[in-house]
Amino acid sequence: MGASQPAGDVDPSTLLPPAEPVHLLDPDGTYHEDPDHPVDLDDDQLRMLYRHMVVTRKVDREAINLQRQGQLGVYASLLGQEAAQVGGAFALSEEDWVFPSYREMGAAVTRGVDTGKMLHLFRGTWLSDHDPYEHHFALYSIPIGTQALHAAGFAMGAKFDDNPIVTMAYFGDGATSEGDPHEAMTFAGVFKAPVVFFVQNNQWAISVPLDQQTAAPTLAHKAVGYGMPGHHCDGNDVLATYAVTRKAVDRARSGAGPALIEALTYRMEAHTTSDDPSRYRTRQEEEEAAKTDPIVRYKLFLEKEGLLDADLGEQVEAEAAAEATRMRDEIYEAPHGDPMELFEHVYVDDTGHFERQREVLATELAARDGEVSA
């Protein structure tokens, strides 16, 4: 028996996250250049980042309103996480894929997914209503961390096909304690799959803070255990998030394998509209966090750079308002799901599962109609 061999051929120190999270924009909008993390965006693209964040915030707010008005059963807001989601998703190309959790409206906006369709899960009309293959945006995944494996498998498929696409899995800080992201990063490491694991560390998993979630130095350090680089960035800094993700995405696309990104941010809203954060965190903490608002900071930057004047600002606000109205109308005007559709999409080839049960429901529906007309 020979001595045991290290599994990887990399020097672990090259995988470690930087001592400080990558940060390019100060809260007052001052930009610091970092040669390791270039921002290769033209003026239109820089404005587009702003547009996506503003639209995201607006539709997110509108979704909360829709829940308050009884139009949605529940909604999970991403308030405060706009830069993390938009900056991450903006680093992908159109052919790339996103596997979201349930809080990724910002990523959806960036991918061009219909925001109204994203709400049907929460409205309870259907379990989803967008076509994942249209914008390469998979279904929301509520069981924590499970989508990381779908992303890893998808990326393995691309790799087997020599298809130069990158897959991105979004999940939360709490999810890093689950088994599935662990297995996903294990598989991705072994198969050098072109997948980027993007952790939005918003400090909370419902009521459980990060220090009760893990004893790891940072979540980004976990990457070393899977043989992939760990990146750490200020997730409220859209340029840092973009630049870091871009680096990981380019590397994955080049065939060098997966990466883990930890974007530091803060969940400024309740976990969902059903949650009461006053039971586990202070107003003071929330007020402190609000000072690091990602949109305020980026707006100051654009103004400093002369990329955003009052006219353009108003135009973006108007676009966001129009999108929110469109989404709202879609939800208000949406139908109730058709009960007979319950049996429609369980199997591609329904070989006799529902013959009898379909009849039962049809009879019940006919009886209801009878009652209504009687």
Add this chain to the structure above:
Amino acid sequence: MTVTLAQAINRGIHDAMEADDRVLMFGEDVGKLGGVFRVTDTLQETFGTDRVYDTPLAESGIIGTAIGLAMYGFRPVAEMQFDGFAYPAFEQFTSHLAKMRNRSRGRVKLPVTVRIPFGGGIGAVEHHSESPETYWAHTAGLKVVSPGTVADGYAMTRAAIAADDPVIVLEPKRRYWMKDDLELPVTTEPLHKAVVRRPGTDVTVVAYGPMLKTAMEAADAAEEEGWSLEVVDLRSLSPIDTDTLVASLQRTGRMVVVHEAAQSLGPAAEIAARMQQEAFYHLEAPILRATGYDTPYPPAMLEEFWLPDVDRILDRVEEALDY
């Protein structure tokens, strides 16, 4: 040619991979080793490590990545090494593999085959002899089948891989070494149909997978008692082919359902419920069950007392006839 059940399944996977280059085969030790039961023997040599590969030892990872691969456009065949080791993947099976098509309103299909050696009778150590079929069959969105003959080992493997729905193939591990003639191509009933393996007039015995052979042996033994048993090979647990069962019950008026799985809420309970609903006036006796007990699977030295066998089946047959 005469082959074992394991070889027939192996041939089924081989021919499916040859016919469609999007078919992949993966799991724990399925590559060089050819699987702990050698069901995937030589496949890696034939199709290369890109199409037949060993995964890390992580069952949720196997099923979860199979889902991603299927979404991408592959047709994965995943192996769970043993029945009792599929449980770490339970969430991926039930919340995603089974539901993705439904959740996506038909937009995403997952043509995934999961092969699971299952059942007892080989004197194995704890966790290697489980019959968890109810978990899978109770999960809407999965199809669940179990071959009981060598020919079905080939044919059902091909049909499962060709299906656009996720199919769990429960392979009766104690029958892997059972030999029979395999003539290709196999002509057989579709995946979801039950088959009358032996016609009879007095009592219908329903069995599947590992218990089919036992039921056939019981039918032989019953002849000596002067009882004529009709043996129905259920083949599919999801869906259940009610019509074939009802037709048999109409001929015999009596039914005994056999499975290794624990009794309560097992497949026999569902079959009994359907039969009394669909063929109440044909019943000459209550539907009886010859199954495992409602206890954890026993240690190897006690499994012969736990597993249904010819005697247990014939006891139930006699009860039905005496009713």
